[in-house]
Amino acid sequence: MTTPQPRTANDGAPPADYPRRFRAGGSRNERLGRPLRLLGRVGTVDEELVDRIGRAMYERDEVGARLAEAMRSRAGDPGRVTMDQFRRALDRGIAAVDDPPPALSDFFAEAEAEPAWLDRDLVEQGGRFFRRLGQNASDVLLQLSLIGGYRFGGPTDLLVETGGLTGDQTLRRLAETQKWGSSLSDPGSLLPPRDGRPGGEGWRLSVHVRLMHAMVNHAFEARWDSEQWGLPINMADQASTLGLFDGVLLLGARGLGVPVGRRESKALMHLWKYVGFLMGVAPEFLVDDERARHRINYHVLLAQGGLTDAGPRLSQAVVEAQASRRYAGWPAALQPLRARYERERLLSMLTVFMGPMSMHELGLPTRLPWAFAYIVPLNVLRYRVLGATGWGRRRLESWGERRAQEILDSYFLDGAEGVGELSSDSR
Numbered sequence: 365m366t367t368p369q370p371r372t373a374n375d376g377a378p379p380a381d382y383p384r385r386f387r388a389g390g391s392r393n394e395r396l397g398r399p400l401r402l403l404g405r406v407g408t409v410d411e412e413l414v415d416r417i418g419r420a421m422y423e424r425d426e427v428g429a430r431l432a433e434a435m436r437s438r439a440g441d442p443g444r445v446t447m448d449q450f451r452r453a454l455d456r457g458i459a460a461v462d463d464p465p466p467a468l469s470d471f472f473a474e475a476e477a478e479p480a481w482l483d484r485d486l487v488e489q490g491g492r493f494f495r496r497l498g499q500n501a502s503d504v505l506l507q508l509s510l511i512g513g514y515r516f517g518g519p520t521d522l523l524v525e526t527g528g529l530t531g532d533q534t535l536r537r538l539a540e541t542q543k544w545g546s547s548l549s550d551p552g553s554l555l556p557p558r559d560g561r562p563g564g565e566g567w568r569l570s571v572h573v574r575l576m577h578a579m580v581n582h583a584f585e586a587r588w589d590s591e592q593w594g595l596p597i598n599m600a601d602q603a604s605t606l607g608l609f610d611g612v613l614l615l616g617a618r619g620l621g622v623p624v625g626r627r628e629s630k631a632l633m634h635l636w637k638y639v640g641f642l643m644g645v646a647p648e649f650l651v652d653d654e655r656a657r658h659r660i661n662y663h664v665l666l667a668q669g670g671l672t673d674a675g676p677r678l679s680q681a682v683v684e685a686q687a688s689r690r691y692a693g694w695p696a697a698l699q700p701l702r703a704r705y706e707r708e709r710l711l712s713m714l715t716v717f718m719g720p721m722s723m724h725e726l727g728l729p730t731r732l733p734w735a736f737a738y739i740v741p742l743n744v745l746r747y748r749v750l751g752a753t754g755w756g757r758r759r760l761e762s763w764g765e766r767r768a769q770e771i772l773d774s775y776f777l778d779g780a781e782g783v784g785e786l787s788s789d790s791r
Contacts (some may be wrong), residue, residue, distance in 0.1 A: 372737040382418035383594040385518055385669030396515065396722070397665045403615055404658025409666065411661075416648070417667040420603065421594030425644035427471050428578030434467035436520045436582055443467060454568055457557030475571045475642060476556045481652075482638060487554055490635030493628045494549035496757060497617055498764030499714050500743065502771050504616030505545060506538075506682070507710065508717050509608035515722055517672035518593045519601050524674040526580065534685045535786070539775030544569045545609075546768040548639060570642040577602075577643075602640075603649035604664045610636035611657035616717065620736075621743035623751075683710060683728060689774040691773075709735045 387393075400406070416744075434445040453461050458472035479611045494501060514520050527533050544566075547553055551565030577597045584596040594600065610633050618624055633652040640650050651657050687703040692703045712735035715723055723730045750756035 366775070377565060380591075381422075383421050383590065384592045385594070386418045387414070387667055388422060388669040389516065389666075390670075392670060393516075393666050393668055397662050400662050400665065402616075404611070404662060405655060406659050406662045410659075410663060413663045414667055417600045417603070417664055420600035420646065420649075421598045422590070423599040423646070424581055424595050425574065425578060425599070425602070427474055428574055428644050429581060430467045431471040431575060432578035432582040433631050434465060435579075454571060455557070456560065457563070460557075460560075462504045464728055465787075467640075471575075472571075474644075475567075478556075479638075479641060482641075483634060486631050486634040487638055488551065489631035490633070491549040491551065491553070492757075492761055493632050494635065495764040495768075496751070496760040497613075497622065498749075498760070498767045499771075500540065500617050500620050500622055500739075501545075501764075502768070503620065503713060503739075504613050505541075505609065505716050508612050508616045510541070511679050511682055511714060511726070512612070512718055512722075513604070513608055514675040514726065515671055515718075516668040517674065518669060519597075519604075520587075520674035520678055521593065522580075522584070522596050522674055523678060525584070535688050535775060537778070538682065538685060539772065540774055542660060542768075542772055544573060546772060547769075548635065549764075554635075554638060554642075566639075567642065570639055574643050599646050599649070600664065600667065602643065602645050603660065604668075606636060606640045606643070606649065607657055607661040607664060609639075611654060611661050614654055615658075619717070621740035622747050633657065671725055675725070679726040679728055682684065683707060686710060688777075690777055691774055692770060712736070713739075 389396075407624055431445060431450075434443050435450065437444045437449065443465045445465050449461050449464065449468055453464070453472050454469060457476060458464055458469060460676045461468065464472075475485055547569050548566040550564070550566060553564035554570075555564045556567050557563040563571075581596050588596045590596075614629055614632060630652060633654055637650050637652040640658045649660060651660065684707075686706040687700070689703065689706070691699060691706075708731060711729060712731040712733055714728065716736055717732045718726075720730050746760060
């Protein structure tokens with residue numbers, strides 16, 4: 365990864381090694397991290413790792429940044445990349461682009477490369493396990509990974525600034541995240557384009573999202589308070605997001621009664637390691653050992669700032685968005701009843717996953733843990749009885765696929781599934 369150029373403060377003086385939010389959470393973060401430290405068997409705090417995470421708040425995906433710069437340049441500028449060129453490379457590979465500009469070639473050379481550590485069979489095994497998780501994966505990623513991440517400032521404030529998960533955009537952005545996540549588990553979905561064959565949907569969406577992040581950095585960096593937050597989308601926050609999708613998912617699934625053995629853990633972690641590679645995450649934050657991920661996650665948590673006003677706004681918007689979903693098989697007159705059930709189920713699970721104190725901080729009402737009372741026994745039956753046979757595991761994969769599609773349908777009200785549009789002209 366290229367070392368970023370030194371940044372200067374508003375008065376022209378060099379910035380500190382870390383933004384002001386670094387470790388600003390203090391004892392609160394230590395309290396929030398106790399369950400992770402226990403469950404992840406994290407030993408003593410590694411101050412060198414905490415320092416690395418703090419410095420990463422001023423680092424970005426430099427390959428993506430150069431492409432974003434080239435796509436935002438004016439027509440006729442040397443090295444300019446057009447949206448048509450990017451889309452052609454995304455659909456058919458960089459070889460399909462005549463005389464590609466350097467920034468586009470560098471970006472896709474990295475995205476299409478297969479790192480030496482990549483095990484395609486293990487990626488497919490991870491995808492099958494991800495599918496078997498079904499509703500459980502959606503629950504954990506929405507509750508522990510997404511809403512749980514709103515307890516810290518920085519990325520949350522950027523989401524509010526961009527309108528990403530507030531107001532009318534909430535349902536659409538949740539849908540897009542669900543779409544991207546579910547695509548990763550499809551067979552062959554993470555294969556890059558080869559010999560005229562298009563890349564898989566999961567590969568294309570991951571590369572698409574990588575450029576989206578670079579575009580956001582390019583658009584916001586000049587006016588963003590980087591001395592407070594670090595870069596808008598920085599390497600530390602990308603590592604944090606990756607950890608919320610792999611290690612936290614495994615812990616949450618176990619909490620819901622899903623047995624996760626070493627083989628399943630390794631496969632799912634390897635799947636997300638490759639996804640992190642596609643997203644441009646720094647190599648030292650790419651791991652496929654679950655315990656190593658918990659260790660990184662714990663230190664990332666210690667490095668975070670405190671709660672800001674953005675956290676409650678985003679959390680409440682997600683909870684209230686359940687009323688806007690459309691639930692298949694329920695007549696119009698009963699849609700509000702189903703929406704109320706989904707909202708109460710979400711609050712019941714959040715109360716257990718995050719605890720009453722975090723619920724209070726986010727302005728969310730607590731509920732009794734009634735949802736766990738049926739989810740855990742149901743998962744024991746599904747995974748320990750039905751999942752004990754090959755036939756049963758295949759049935760669970762089919763169920764997971766159907767449930768993932770039902771969830772997508774409930775979010776995409778217009779039926780047009782996809783991930784946020786890209787525009788080289790947008791500011």
